[in-house]
């Protein structure tokens with residue numbers, strides 16, 4: 019493509035759709051958003067007005083069939099992604115799609131086959147790869163700076179659980195929340211996970227249990243090279259968004275702590291304290307959202323591979339299915355059992 023700016027359409031004007039719309043409008047000069055669609059037309063109109071998007075519509079088909087739109091940014095509910103990917107690919111649009119691609123490997127494979135057939139680019143929204151701290155851990159492991167990795171610990175706790183309404187289409191904690199940590203595990207160690215053992219419970223909200231989901235989990239991961247990992251998820255950390263990682267290896271370790279709104283330390287007679295970490299993903303990962311969409315646009319404009327491929331979107335879904343099976347059957351599950 020010889021253009022300076024990419025013409026985009028956004029599908030979905032919910033929580034993450036608004037974040038991407040604002041970033042595309044105000045922080046990414048190579049983006050030109052022509053239209054936004056949401057079945058909730060008012061949400062589409064409000065975001066269009068705030069982000070100076072020329073047109074808001076109810077039906078995403080208007081975006082997919084628009085001749086001037088080069089690429090779509092799919093931010094609708096998780097249960098719509100695979101269908102929209104397939105339709106966008108058939109219309110020759112490049113695709114950025116939020117995680118997860120789908121909960122069903124059959125539907126994912128159908129969508130990825132259409133992407134392949136029509137030669138369009140696809141990037142999946144694993145934004146944490148674009149966070150400078152996580153990227154530094156990745157670099158330390160891949161370059162051998164901490165030697166051969168032995169242990170990985172991921173702590174990923176939300177400040178508040180999702181609403182029961184959201185849980186209906188989210189696919190559950192493994193597909194919706196842990197999926198980011200599954201992606202991080204692969205990305206940080208640079209190897210595939212071969213086995214998962216999951217323990218979990220409902221410790222926060224009985225409504226989540228009634229919806230068939232879990233809100234507190236601990237996972238043990240075994241990687242192909244023998245590295246061991248843990249993922250610790252809670253949907254309610256009273257002190258705010260808790261996002262920490264450590265990789266321990268033969269020549270040392272690398273760890274990242276939480277990000278804070280300020281660096282002030284308050285010392286009194288009683289204690290020494292600081293303010294709570296940045297509240298949630300929108301604040302904590304703000305920079306990563308800008309960087310992931312800038313990378314997608316760069317990949318399309320300059321015909322480069324996207325940095326998070328369809329396969330990178332698929333493998334964490336296999337991991338989520340293995341984790342759920344492990345929890346249900348109370349035993350370690352090999353990823354090969356899922357394929």
Ligand SMILES: NC(=O)c1ccc[n+]([C@@H]2O[C@H](COP(=O)([O-])OP(=O)(O)OC[C@H]3O[C@@H](n4cnc5c(N)ncnc54)[C@H](O)[C@@H]3O)[C@@H](O)[C@H]2O)c1
Pocket residue numbers: 029030031032033034035055056057058061076078093094095096097098116117118143144145184194299
């Ligand atoms: N990468 C991240 O950090 C991150 C963060 C939040 C959400 N997400 C993902 O983004 C997606 C949306 O999450 P959210 O929190 O914004 O949810 P949300 O419920 O706030 O928004 C979803 C929006 O999609 C709209 N929608 C549903 N079906 C549609 C359709 N057929 N056509 C057009 N619009 C449709 C809904 O009306 C709603 O406005 C989910 O897949 C979620 O997993 C990713």
